[in-house]
Amino acid sequence: MESTQTAAVEQDEAPIPAEAIVVPERGFTINRKKALIVAAFCWIGFAIMVYAxxxxxxxxxxxxxxxxYRTGEALGPSGPKLIFESVRDVTALGGVFLRNLFALVAVVALLFLKLRREAFLYxxxxxxxxxxxxxxxxxxxxERPQIVPHLTEAGGESFPSGHSFSAAVVxxxxxxxxxxxxKNHTVRYTxxxxxxxxxxxxxxxxxxxxxxxxxDVTAGWLxxxxxxxxxxxxxxxxxxAAADSEAGKKIGPRTP
Structure with missing residues (x-):
């Protein structure tokens, strides 16, 4: 048994030597004043949509x-089936399961990158x-629109769109x-x-x-x-403050 296990891990060539992976400087912050300005414009737009x-x-x-996006007397989806399938795939990104899964993975990734502040903030x-x-x-x-047939199941109130609001947040x-x-502004803006x-x-x-x-979706996204x-x-x-606390420092990978 031992010889079999040894044979299973033999290599024809020498093992590749370990190399140190250097993580670039990180922890840069966004301009909070600019963030407030953008937020103000979005919320003004949201208020206008509510009024309208x-x-x-x-x-x-x-x-x-x-x-x-509709055609014919039955008001079915226009264009090839590929477009319809693509629309369904895109809308799934705003669904409860996928968006929460991506959010959770993002928090874990931020912790592994030792960006506790950003993980807590997100x-x-x-x-x-x-x-x-x-x-x-x-x-x-x-109430939800009844002008055209629904091409997917949806419940609850229509305004604002929860998919749109949550997808934008996440x-x-x-x-x-x-x-x-x-710290490159072009990269950050992109x-x-x-x-x-x-x-x-x-x-x-x-x-x-x-x-x-x-x-609904305009207001939700804004x-x-x-x-x-x-x-x-x-x-x-x-x-x-939470990331710098003693409890916060215990979250995530330890520095050797």
Whole structure:
């Protein structure tokens, strides 16, 4: 038995020597003043959408948006099946399972990179974002659209879109956290811009599937993006204090 196990690990060549992996400097912060400015613009846009929806000003915008992806008397999805499957894949990124899974993996990755401050900050952003989304849902209580057939199951209130709000919080918040890996502004803006575009795609996929009005996803995305930037500014000090505490230092890999 012993000889068999030895034979199983023999090599024709010498083992490759271990090499030290040098992790670049990290822990850079975003400009909290700029984050507050972006958050303010997003929340102003959100407030405008709430006013427009509650005063019946979005009817034409909502109808045109819902019909833009439909064709024929049955109002089925237009274009090849590949587009429809892609829309379903994109919308899944904003679903409860995948977005929470990615958020959890991101927190673990930040801890392994010894970015405890960013890990605490991101966790706080996601948790409070969920609470904020739940509260905002109660403001309007709008029913889901019935203009076109729904192409996926959806329940609950329609305004604002929970998929859109949560996707913006999770992915933009994640990009802000990982921006701490680079002090290059171009890199940071690119990462955050990509997250904003990805979350916007998740938002519009809900319209293409017929389960949300365009005004629902516009407000949801603006609210979620606004929350991600607001949390990055307001929760920075508490997250830093928690990461620097004795309990916080025990979380994550130990330094040999």
């Amino acid at each position: 929806v509650t005063h019946g000003m979005t009817g034409n915008f909502d109808e045109r948006g819902l019909l833009s 966790a706080a952003t996601v948790i409070t974002g969920w609470l904020a989304n739940t509260g905002v849902k109660l403001l309007v209580g709008r 992915y933009i918040g994640m990009a802000i956290a990982f921006a701490a890996l680079s 990462v955050i811009g990509f997250a904003m575009a990805l979350s916007a795609m998740v938002a519009w996929s809900r319209v293409m599937l017929g389960v949300h009005f365009p005004s 609210g979620g993006a606004g929350w991600a930037f607001l949390a990055a500014a307001l929760f920075y000090a508490p997250a830093k």
